[in-house]
Amino acid sequence: MRTSWADAVANADSSAAVTSASPSNVATVAPSPSRGGRAAYVPPHLRSRQQSSESSAATAAPAISDAPLTRQPPPFVAPPAGGSRWGSGPIRDPSRPSARGGSGGWNTRGGGWDRREREANPFAKDDDTSEAACDSQENSGINFDAYEDIPVDTSGENVPPPVNTFAEIDLGDALNENIRRCKYVKPTPVQRHAIPISLAGRDLMACAQTGSGKTAAFCFPIISAILRQPPGQRQRGSRTAFPLALILSPTRELSVQIHEEARKFAFQTGVRVVVAYGGAPINQQLRDLERGVDILVATPGRLVDLLERARVSLQHIRYLALDEADRMLDMGFEPQIRRIVEQMDMPPRGQRQTMLFSATFPKEIQGLVYGLLVEHSIDDQARVILNHGPQLEGTRLASDFLYNYIFLAVGRVGSSTDLIVQRVEFVLDSDKRSHLMDLLHAQRDSGAHGKQALTLVFVETKRGADSLEHWLSMNGFPATTIHGDRTQQEREAALRSFKSGATPILVATDVAARGLDIPHVAHVVNFDLPNDIDDYVHRIGRTGRAGKSGLATAFFNDSNASLARSLAELMQESNQEVPQWLSHYAAARSYSSGGGGGGRNRRSGGARFGGRDFRRDSSYNRGGGDYYNGGSGYGGGSTGASSAGPGVTSAWD
Numbered sequence: 001m002r003t004s005w006a007d008a009v010a011n012a013d014s015s016a017a018v019t020s021a022s023p024s025n026v027a028t029v030a031p032s033p034s035r036g037g038r039a040a041y042v043p044p045h046l047r048s049r050q051q052s053s054e055s056s057a058a059t060a061a062p063a064i065s066d067a068p069l070t071r072q073p074p075p076f077v078a079p080p081a082g083g084s085r086w087g088s089g090p091i092r093d094p095s096r097p098s099a100r101g102g103s104g105g106w107n108t109r110g111g112g113w114d115r116r117e118r119e120a121n122p123f124a125k126d127d128d129t130s131e132a133a134c135d136s137q138e139n140s141g142i143n144f145d146a147y148e149d150i151p152v153d154t155s156g157e158n159v160p161p162p163v164n165t166f167a168e169i170d171l172g173d174a175l176n177e178n179i180r181r182c183k184y185v186k187p188t189p190v191q192r193h194a195i196p197i198s199l200a201g202r203d204l205m206a207c208a209q210t211g212s213g214k215t216a217a218f219c220f221p222i223i224s225a226i227l228r229q230p231p232g233q234r235q236r237g238s239r240t241a242f243p244l245a246l247i248l249s250p251t252r253e254l255s256v257q258i259h260e261e262a263r264k265f266a267f268q269t270g271v272r273v274v275v276a277y278g279g280a281p282i283n284q285q286l287r288d289l290e291r292g293v294d295i296l297v298a299t300p301g302r303l304v305d306l307l308e309r310a311r312v313s314l315q316h317i318r319y320l321a322l323d324e325a326d327r328m329l330d331m332g333f334e335p336q337i338r339r340i341v342e343q344m345d346m347p348p349r350g351q352r353q354t355m356l357f358s359a360t361f362p363k364e365i366q367g368l369v370y371g372l373l374v375e376h377s378i379d380d381q382a383r384v385i386l387n388h389g390p391q392l393e394g395t396r397l398a399s400d401f402l403y404n405y406i407f408l409a410v411g412r413v414g415s416s417t418d419l420i421v422q423r424v425e426f427v428l429d430s431d432k433r434s435h436l437m438d439l440l441h442a443q444r445d446s447g448a449h450g451k452q453a454l455t456l457v458f459v460e461t462k463r464g465a466d467s468l469e470h471w472l473s474m475n476g477f478p479a480t481t482i483h484g485d486r487t488q489q490e491r492e493a494a495l496r497s498f499k500s501g502a503t504p505i506l507v508a509t510d511v512a513a514r515g516l517d518i519p520h521v522a523h524v525v526n527f528d529l530p531n532d533i534d535d536y537v538h539r540i541g542r543t544g545r546a547g548k549s550g551l552a553t554a555f556f557n558d559s560n561a562s563l564a565r566s567l568a569e570l571m572q573e574s575n576q577e578v579p580q581w582l583s584h585y586a587a588a589r590s591y592s593s594g595g596g597g598g599g600r601n602r603r604s605g606g607a608r609f610g611g612r613d614f615r616r617d618s619s620y621n622r623g624g625g626d627y628y629n630g631g632s633g634y635g636g637g638s639t640g641a642s643s644a645g646p647g648v649t650s651a652w653d
């Protein structure tokens with residue numbers, strides 16, 4: 001019988017032992033030669049000496065790629081009897097430096113936890129609140145096999161093979177225990193592929209559908225790699241923090257969420273995770289940084305501020321992850337990202353490991369800009385020669401940040417998950433409010449005990465959000481808003497109130513479109529459709545997550561005509577019913593744009609899966625062999641979607 005990872009979640013407790021690696025399976029921390037061409041790594045305990053003695057850095061701790069992976073499945077280990085639900089106290093991994101220190105999870109890692117500090121239990125909140133609420137719904141509407149049939153495409157040199165279970169990957173006992181606490185029994189498809197790639201030390205550009213577990217896919221290898229390094233001494237007296245890993249995300253709320261997740265994954269490992277984001281008091285963040293940091297999760301604006309104040313140095317960054325990478329590299333953020341990655345003190349590509357993740361990856365962002373002459377060589381891949389005028393200089397290129405990377409696509413790039421039922425209704429602007437009201441009434445009537453299911457309503461403007469929220473509240477539907485004009489405190493309070501169900505309707509601008517993992521969002525309403533199909537994909541992805549089903553309704557009218565074709569195509573490929581009137585709009589659009597599908601929302605032009613790694617394009621590989629044909633891909637068409645976007649929207653951080 002085939003089971004999916006979502007299926008397995010329900011049986012997490014009974015299968016817990018599968019994820020527990022025995023001591024014999026734990027990675028040996030054996031320094032081995034560092035990756036070719038990469039600068040010597042400075043272990044944390046030598047960092048303070050680095051300035052005075054560069055040569056001392058030569059005794060390199062293993063990079064991710066250097067640490068051996070054991071591949072035998074661990075023997076069955078009975079779950080601990082009695083004790084707390086989450087197991088029994090700190091997990092000691094004999095191979096881990098933290099355990100060698102004899103202090104359980106509290107070690108003397110350079111950035112890590114101090115013995116005198118108590119690490120708050122990041123799972124406590126789950127026990128108190130959401131779990132009880134979840135349990136009743138956990139098994140309803142789950143499409144167990146949803147992720148099993150998704151085609152996976154990889155390209156690049158020597159792609160490490162995927163794994164089927166967490167037990168096959170040697171992440172270490174402490175991390176495995178946290179995976180069990182999270183009730184993750186089976187890796188999701190993106191995790192199956194991305195984790196071994198990252199553990200092998202390779203740079204990665206990964207695209208996988210919304211809600212499919214990308215956060216863990218980049219967090220697990222980072223934590224595991226840090227755990228393989230020897231402990232360091234805190235740099236006493238230094239007010240500058242030297243994180244080993246940096247995770248950048250485009251919004252404050254998403255950074256907070258990644259921090260919360262990463263803290264769970266790193267619980268009692270000694271790896272310390274700190275978050276820094278705008279809108280919140282910087283002093284608390286400075287104090288947190290001063291206590292030490294291994295993994296820094298940040299929004300770009302606040303990070304630049306910290307770098308300018310010399311309170312953070314990127315000198316020791318070995319692992320860089322960009323979540324929502326296409327958004328991070330589009331016109332709004334790109335200058336800040338370039339500054340952080342290329343113009344500060346971060347080691348260059350090739351000397352750090354870089355991972356880019358998103359559910360959408362327009363080719364422009366991947367690296368191919370139409371009209372450019374792109375040249376490729378194995379040693380210095382993705383070198384772009386700008387020969388079409390100064391207006392193209394500074395073009396954003398994901399591949400600028402990557403070294404000999406592997407491209408991974410789970411499902412077609414930019415596709416939405418079939419778990420979301422998508423409806424499009426023709427609604428004039430003047431009728432939108434009453435139409436929304438009808439939907440909410442119907443939803444309330446059919447909901448359990450007349451309760452309102454969590455509904456996320458996307459609108460175009462901040463003012464529109466406030467006004468709709470006011471109108472809904474006046475009409476008996478408790479609502480709140482999240483947008484860029486609200487204070488950070490208000491934004492966080494709104495999110496909490498929505499999650500708890502106190503205000504089961506959240507009216508939002510695009511600030512809530514990406515990444516947020518809010519359990520039990522039953523319905524996403526695109527009251528105003530976005531201009532860009534990729535934004536639509538992210539917005540509807542707030543429902544139908546982690547194997548659960550969801551509903552997305554869009555109000556469409558003439559003003560959305562430019563989206564018609566891409567929307568119809570997206571719906572078709574996610575096996576949705578496309579209304580005939582929408583097909584007509586789409587056809588008219590194709591006709592008026594000369595059959596090409598029109599503008600920046602033009603999609604693939606045929607094959608559902610294929611041609612997704614821009615390096616495979618003939619213009620990229622012109623005149624040379626196809627270096628990137630090693631994958632198990634679905635050859636064919638190309639993904640023409642573009643979300644370069646109109647620039648900065650004020651909703652973003």
Ligand SMILES: Nc1ncnc2c1ncn2[C@@H]1O[C@H](COP(=O)(O)OP(=O)(O)OP(=O)(O)O)[C@@H](O)[C@H]1O
Nearest residue numbers: 184186187188210211212213214215359515517546
């Ligand atoms: N292996 C797993 N087993 C069960 N649940 C998982 C697993 N991995 C992740 N999840 C859960 O799936 C949900 C979605 O994960 P996550 O937020 O990382 O998705 P994502 O792919 O980053 O989505 P988005 O593209 O919207 O950012 C989370 O609640 C997470 O805890």
